[in-house]
Amino acid sequence: MKNDSLTIFEKSREGRSSFSISKSKIDNIELSNIPAKYLRDQKARLPEVSERDLVSHYVKLSNKNMHVDANFYPLGSCTMKYNPKINEDIAACESFKKMHPLQSDDDLQGILKLIYEFEEFLCDLIGFDVMTLHPAAGAHGEMTALMMAKKYFESKGDEGRHIILVPDSSHGTNPSSAFMCGFDKVVTVKSDENGEIDINDLKEKCSKEVACLMVTNPNTLGIFETRITDIAKIVHDNGALLYGDGANMNALMGITRPGDMGFDFMHLNLHKTFSAPHGGGGPGSGPVGVKEFLKQFLPKPVIVKNKNRFSFKDDQCNTIGAVRAFYGNLSVIVKAFCYIKSLGKKELKRSSMMAVLNARYLYAKLKNIFPVPYDKPCLHEFVMSIKPNDNGVHTVDLAKALIDFGIHPPTVYFPLIVREAIMIEPTETESIETLDDFISIMESIAQDIEKDPKKIKDAPKTTPVMRLDEVGAARKPIVNWFDIETE
Ligand SMILES: Cc1ncc(COP(=O)(O)O)c(C=O)c1O
Structure with a gap:
């Protein structure tokens, strides 16, 4: 009509x-x-x-709108898994909704207990001693952690450490967080031919000026850093700290603990791994776990338990201070708490195993069609690319073509070390039928790239608008009808 x-x-x-x-x-x-x-x-x-x-x-x-409730959403790095609705229902209960952070501790015993138990559960799951739930996103977790690192070195009188090391496969938030926290130099460590941190390059760059190495494990290529304990030793022998970007914890839950690998502190993304919805800049949560020696630097307040009574405490001597108002994004915390309580540790482990199995299944089928930069088993996600000079078709065209099949485009052009990268993360919530459908669609797109490249370059055809000026849309968005009229 x-x-x-x-x-x-x-x-x-x-x-x-x-x-x-x-x-x-x-x-x-x-x-x-x-x-x-x-x-x-x-x-x-x-x-x-x-x-x-x-x-x-x-x-x-x-x-x-494309969304996780309706569409396959294999957005590498972002873990867009289906989020059970019961978590939403519980977080929306009147008793949570009407709570106010300025109520007295006595009024808030239930929620303080929930937060306290959640922190304990997360510590046990990832192998750290204490946790803070303040940070509102993964990047905010990184920033909180690096502020603690700064304070830690200041407290030791070790103030010459101004460098943060990041692998060349790292997420862009890592170097940004380093600069935000006042470290004046970010040095990139190269990846080797297996897609892991190049140990020799790390040794060369690790010095007494380095405060911290930030490592994502598995890394953004979906590859496990097999020499992580050697990496930890190199970093610690230089007096520096090893930080874990735990955004990829969906591969490891219940299987192995970063705290046991030598990480000193690490953030998690509740809004990815622990099934709280995210996207569109919605509320997130990036809790940070630390080893005992960093506990004194945690943001304030912390929640303490004294004979079954819970209260806020904000007088730690070396705290970095408050990193946000009140105590974390409560609704996200409640959703994640419901998720871990309804699954339990055993099922969390099975989720991670299924996430890896699903990614490996896709990888095994697709690597015969599209080139892969590192031909080794992936964990929960993998990176592939488009053959050079494939009739002028680029990764962006492949991503756009998927929209016409009702599939949300995967992450593209990241990590930066892979030319024409496309990063696929199916997550554990997708069925074998969905994965098989995706494989057939990718096969048919691969054939079109060879035989009918124009069809791919003209995609998408099923959306109200086709190709946007993406830079213009990001830098000069026109979101008002009357501005369109006057353009
Ligand atoms: C590896 C990695 N690190 C950090 C982040 C940043 O998390 P956030 O978007 O919550 O700030 C992401 C987000 O996708 C990520 O994939």
């Missing part, structure tokens, strides 16, 4: 309305109480539509 393709502004007809407020009620509002600078000087330009058209507008918009 022609009407279907119109925006809500184009559907607007003067005088139509979804609801009405009696004029007398409006007249009763005392406008003089509102400072003049907050009053409109002209009527808001809102679409005038019936309730029926309004509902239809929002339902159709939601159907245009």
Whole structure:
């Protein structure tokens, strides 16, 4: 229907309305109480539509969206697994929703117990002594951790350590966090021919000026750093700290513990591994676990238990201070807590094993069709690419072509060390049927790349708009209908 393709502004007809407020009620509002600078000087330009058209507008918009509840979403590095709805329901309970952080500790015993037990569970799962749930994202966890590292060296009078080492496969947030925390130099450590940290390069770059090496394990190629204990020794022999970017913990839950590999501190991404929804900049949580010797530097407040009573404590002598208001993103914490409680440690381990199995299944089938940079078994994700000069088709075209099959494009052009990279992470929540469908779709796209490259370069065809000017959309977004009219 022609009407279907119109925006809500184009559907607007003067005088139509979804609801009405009696004029007398409006007249009763005392406008003089509102400072003049907050009053409109002209009527808001809102679409005038019936309730029926309004509902239809929002339902159709939601159907245009790709999301984990409807689509296969193999977004490498981001762990977009299906999130059980029961976690949402529990987090939305009145008792959680109506809680206020300024209530007294006595009023908050239930939630303080939940947080305390959750911290204990996470410590045990990843092998650390204490945990903070303050940080609101993975990157915020990194920043919190590096602030602690800074304070740690200051407290020892070891103040010449101004360098942070990161592998060349690292996530962009790692070097950014280092600069944010005032370390003035980030030095890249090369990967070797197996996609792991090059030990010789690390030895060369590790010095008394280095504060910390940040390692993601498995790394962003989906490859396990097999020499992690040697890496830890090199770093520690130089007096530096080993930081774990634990965003890829979905590969390891219940199987092995980063704390036992030699990491001194590490963040987790609850909004990835522990099944709290994320995306679109929604609330996240990046808890940081530390070994005992770093405990005194944790952000304040911490939660303590004294004879079955829980309370906030904010007088640790060497704390880095507060890194956010109150105590973490509570709804994300509750969702993740429900997830680990409903699965238990044994099933968490099975989730990680299934995540790895699903990725290896796809890898085994797809590596015959698309080139892989490191031909070795992956963990929960893997990276492949497009053959050079494939009829002018690039990774971005392959990603766009997947949209026409109802698949969210995987992460592309990351990690930076792989040319035309495409990074696939199916997660444990997808069935073998979905994976097989994906394989057939990738096979058919590979054939089109050879025989009908224009079809791939013209994709997507099924979306309201085709190729956007992505730089323009990011730098100069036009999100207002009236701006479009005047463009
Ligand atoms: C390896 C890695 N490190 C860090 C981050 C940053 O996490 P966040 O997006 O929550 O800040 C991500 C996010 O995807 C990641 O994949």
